[in-house]
Amino acid sequence: VSLTSPADLLLGIDIGATKIAAGIAAGDGRIRDRLVVPTPRHDPDRLVEEVAALVERLRRGAAGPAAIGVGACGRVKTASGEVNTSLALGWRHPVALRARLAARTGCPVFLDNDVNAGALGEHRWGAARDLADVVYVSVGTGIGAGILIGGRLYRGAGGAAGEVGHMVVDADGPPCPCGNRGCLEVLASGQAVGATASAAIAGGAASPALEALARDGTAITARDVFAAASGGDAYARGLVQRTGEWLAVAVVNLVNLFDPQRVVLGGGLTHTGDLLVAAVRDALGRRAGWLATDPKVLVPAALGPDTGVAGAAAVALDALRTQA
């Protein structure tokens, strides 16, 4: 795809639980004309209309775009272009999102899971450029991974490969909604960090700074904890450290399983600075010196907050390349 005329535009649409982000991807993955709207949850019809409106605003009457890449949070069947189910979007039944968006916009649409999209984006333009064997771990509200083997996404038999949020890292750990115990997601996700801090505040075990934040009635989020840790708050630093420990356990497991050239750490918890990556590296140093001595093994995502939109555009490019 050349990107020289409006008809050749490549759009990326990142559908998350709280917002839909969209933009035009340049040939180097840089995003322009970013647009963000709230996600209408529990309502696929309205979501399709919102995305169609975003596409309309981005193409400004041009005949294109050449293709629209979509990354959606949920279980995606790429072959049929369906979102099978999405707890985050409140969809309990399969939605033929690709077909519906293609019909509504008149453009070719390619769909994948948002974390797979992030992995493709980092592979094409980011921290894993031109590497064949890569694990991209996204740590945000939840935790997921995109796995590239030989330069291609590994999806597994049912399309659910990379669900590292449900990798058990503590066999006797707290229960997870999936039915298991001690899953990575209940210990180290943004939601887990916020919940742990809130429980500590309720029990009087957190720091005065976080208690003061909670006093006005707002729920403490992982963002608050990371901001407090950046400011030197001892309790918050300890919690970031523990989060890094759990993630390091998962990273060692992933490295032993896949022997990747690189593990890329991205997602919302890495957008506020390098605290989390530093905490994981620290823990790796204690747990797996053989691994920690290679600084290339664990790197932060290079696309940062644009990973979602750029990754969605990469989904379209990857699909076009596969078709060609």
Ligand SMILES: [Zn+2]
């Ligand atoms: Zn689980």
